[in-house]
Amino acid sequence: MSKTSALLAGLTGAALVAAHGHVSHIIVNGVYYENYDPTTHWYQPNPPTVIGWTAAQQDNGFIEPNNFGTSDIICHKSGSPGGGHATVAAGDKINIVWTPEWPDSHIGPVIDYLAACNGDCETVNKESLRFFKIDGAGYDKAAGRWAAEALRQNGNSWLVQIPSDLKAGNYVLRHEIIALHGAGSANGAQAYPQCINLRVTGGGSNVPSGVAGTSLYKASDAGILFNPYVASPDYPVPGPALIAGAASSIAQSTSAVTATASATAPGGGGANPNPTPTTTTSSNPAPSTTLRTTTSAAQTTPPPANGNVQTKYGQCGGRDWSGPTACAAGSSCSVLNDWYSQCV
Numbered sequence: 205m206s207k208t209s210a211l212l213a214g215l216t217g218a219a220l221v222a223a224h225g226h227v228s229h230i231i232v233n234g235v236y237y238e239n240y241d242p243t244t245h246w247y248q249p250n251p252p253t254v255i256g257w258t259a260a261q262q263d264n265g266f267i268e269p270n271n272f273g274t275s276d277i278i279c280h281k282s283g284s285p286g287g288g289h290a291t292v293a294a295g296d297k298i299n300i301v302w303t304p305e306w307p308d309s310h311i312g313p314v315i316d317y318l319a320a321c322n323g324d325c326e327t328v329n330k331e332s333l334r335f336f337k338i339d340g341a342g343y344d345k346a347a348g349r350w351a352a353e354a355l356r357q358n359g360n361s362w363l364v365q366i367p368s369d370l371k372a373g374n375y376v377l378r379h380e381i382i383a384l385h386g387a388g389s390a391n392g393a394q395a396y397p398q399c400i401n402l403r404v405t406g407g408g409s410n411v412p413s414g415v416a417g418t419s420l421y422k423a424s425d426a427g428i429l430f431n432p433y434v435a436s437p438d439y440p441v442p443g444p445a446l447i448a449g450a451a452s453s454i455a456q457s458t459s460a461v462t463a464t465a466s467a468t469a470p471g472g473g474g475a476n477p478n479p480t481p482t483t484t485t486s487s488n489p490a491p492s493t494t495l496r497t498t499t500s501a502a503q504t505t506p507p508p509a510n511g512n513v514q515t516k517y518g519q520c521g522g523r524d525w526s527g528p529t530a531c532a533a534g535s536s537c538s539v540l541n542d543w544y545s546q547c548v
């Protein structure tokens with residue numbers, strides 16, 4: 205990691221503690237692949253070519269249940285394909301690493317899907333993707349914890365195994381945490397989908413059928429409108445059934461990094477410049493023209509919470525909460541339930 209990227213990582217890491225998160229990288233057999241970073245790459249005129257999908261998640265935010273029928277649920281807000289991919293073998297275990305720290309209040313399931321691209325994933329139409337579920341963990345009664353808590357305890361990472369009999373080809377991996385701290389109320393769940401392009405080698409002939417991203421969940425699903433604040437909850441993981449032979453999750457562990465690789469561009473050539481995102485957002489907190497023409501850390505990093513003021517989407521109250529209760533300008537503290545209030 206260069207001095208500059210180390211500085212960026214340090215600055216953004218500090219600012220994200222009170223926010224949510226995104227997948228920062230994946231590790232495949234010790235090899236580190238950088239993911240799309242919405243808090244910096246979004247603002248760069250020529251962001252690096254990465255394996256992860258570009259999305260308007262500059263706030264590390266989420267998709268709300270009322271939008272589960274829109275294309276934003278497929279690969280996050282205004283998602284568009286990553287410019288490259290990582291290569292994995294069928295049967296490989298991939299460590300998917302989130303930015304530190306996933307908020308401990310954000311309990312809920314961790315779910316992984318694959319969808320065949322039937323061609324290059326870098327140019328795929330996301331509406332054509334059909335996702336099949338390769339794992340999906342909710343509440344583990346034996347361990348007494350939610351999958352998102354297990355992820356936190358596993359170095360903010362999740363280990364996913366590519367089915368060993370999967371047919372070789374290009375696939376989008378859709379990894380997702382659904383936070384349930386507000387899910388006892390209508391439209392209170394929060395989906396954090398993260399999409400990554402994979403070329404799967406080896407394998408067999410298995411081509412599971414799947415469903416469109418816009419058909420994965422409904423706001424009224426039992427696992428979406430759900431009060432998690434009960435003893436030993438009976439939680440139904442939402443979405444389609446697991447594919448045959450799949451487990452809800454594999455044994456979790458972290459992965460050591462022994463090498464770093466760049467995303468492979470389609471056709472196997474060198475890295476191409478990633479197209480500048482063509483979508484814009486009116487909720488961008490700062491003038492986009494300024495941000496898009498600069499790459500300095502100071503101007504691409506969201507302002508950190510200042511002392512007693514919580515950043516937008518951060519926690520601002522709830523039982524046993526001792527942190528800030530005031531919200532940054534442009535947001536106000538909203539009580540979601542006895543356990544959690546949020547700056548929105």
Ligand SMILES: [Cu+2]
Binds near residue numbers: 310383394
């Ligand atoms: Cu949140």
